[in-house]
Amino acid sequence: MTAHPTLLLPPRTAPGPESLAEYRARGGHRGLEAVKQNGAAWLRAEVATSRLRGRGGAAFPTSRKWELAAAAAGPEKFVVANGGEHEPGSRKDRVLVERHPHAVLEGLLLAGLATGATRGWLYLIEDMEGPRKAAETALAELRAADDLPFPIDIHLGPTTYVAGEETAALNAIEGKPAKPRKKPPFPGEVGLFGKPTTVNNTETLAHVAWIAREGGAAFAAIGTAESKGTLLFTLGDGVQRPGVYELPFGATYRDLVEGMGGGLRDGRTLRAILPAMSCGFLLAQHLDVPIAYETLQPLGTSPGCGGVRIVDDRTDVVALAVGIAEFFMKEQCGQCPPCRMETNQFVHILKAVQAGKGPGYDDKLAKLAEFSRRKGFCSLIEMAAAPVLSAVKLFADDFAAAAGPGAPPAS
C-alpha cells in the first residue's frame, strides 16, 4: 500500500494527549498567528480555496457556512465544536480530541475568529472521560499561556444519538432537552441563546487548523476532483486491526480494510461494507472505487462519518437491517410524528420479513421512506431509511429467502 498523508493523526511516540509544547513543535498555532496578521477574510478565503466539507456526516461546504455566519448581524456570535459522537461504530471524534486536543481547539478558535464569534464551546458527551480530560488540560495550558482570543467552555451532552445533531447540541448547552430544533432558522442566524452560531464537527475544525497553517491550496491538492483532504475512519471488530485511521479521499476501502485493518478476521470473506450507519451499503465488488463524494453517490452511499461496518459471508443481513432499524427507532427523539411512524414501521416490516411473512415488504419500506422524506425537524428521518432501503435492494435474495412465499392463497 502507498504511504498516505496524515494531516490529523501524525505518527507519534509520546503517550497520552499531545501537549501544547508538542503541538507547537510541529507547527501548531502557526495558523492562529497567521490569522492575527492577515485577518478573518484571509482565513475564510483559504478555507474556500481548500474546498473543505464538513466531517460531521452531511459534508456541507465549510466556507459557505462561515460566509453566512460572518455576514450575520449582531455584536455577539458564538462557535461550537461538535464532538457529540454517538453513532455506533464511530470513534474518530473521541480519538481525535483525546490525542490531539490542541488541533481541535485551534480550529475552534480559528472558526470563531473567521466568523466574529465572542465565545466558544467544545461539545462532548457524558461518557467521554478521556477526551474531556484531554480537552480540560489543553484549555488550562492555553489559559496559562494567555493564548485564548475568546473564552471556551466544555459542555457534556447526554449519551443519545440525536444529541449530536447541531441544534440538539445547542439546546443541551442551553440546559434544555437535547432535541433538534425546527429549521429554519438555522444556527448561523439564530443559534445558541438566540445568537448567530457556527457549529462544526471536531474533525472539520482540526482540518481548519491544518489549512490555516499550510494553506488552502495545499489541502485542495490532496484528494479527488470534488473531495478534498483526508478523512478519519473507524474500523471495528470485523477486521484484524480495529482502530481509527486516516486516509485521503481517492484512497479505496480496500486500502482501509485490507491495508490498514489487516483484512477480515477468522478467514472470513467480505461481502459488503456499510461506510457509516446512516448510509447505503457498498458491495465488495466496489472496494476499489476511490472514496469520494462524487464516486460513492452514484453507488447510493457516502463516506458519512466514517464508522465502517463489515458485512462478511457469515453476516445475517436481515438481522443486521433489523438491528439498524431498531437503533433508529430507539434513538429518534419523538418530536415528529412521521419519524416516529417511519422508524416504528421499519422495524415492524423487517421483523415480518424475519418471521417469513412473505413478499411486499420492499414496496412498503420504499413508500414509507418516500412519505416521510423531509418531514422531520432533522435528517434522522432520512438517515434511518438509507441503510434499510439499500440492504433490501443489494441483498434482495437474502430478504426474499427470509420472507418466504407468504401464506398460500385461500382455496
Ligand SMILES: Cc1cc2nc3c(=O)[nH]c(=O)nc-3n(C[C@H](O)[C@H](O)[C@H](O)COP(=O)(O)O)c2cc1C
Ligand atoms: C441524528 C443526527 C446526529 C448527528 N450527530 C452528529 C455528531 O455526533 N457529530 C457531528 O459533528 N455532527 C453530527 N450531526 C450533524 C450535525 O447536525 C451538523 O451537521 C455538524 O455538526 C456540522 O458540522 P460540519 O459542517 O463540520 O460537519 C448529526 C446529525 C443528525 C441528524
Ligand code: SF4
Ligand atoms: S426527525 Fe426524528 S429524530 Fe429528528 S427531530 Fe424529528 S423525531 Fe426527532
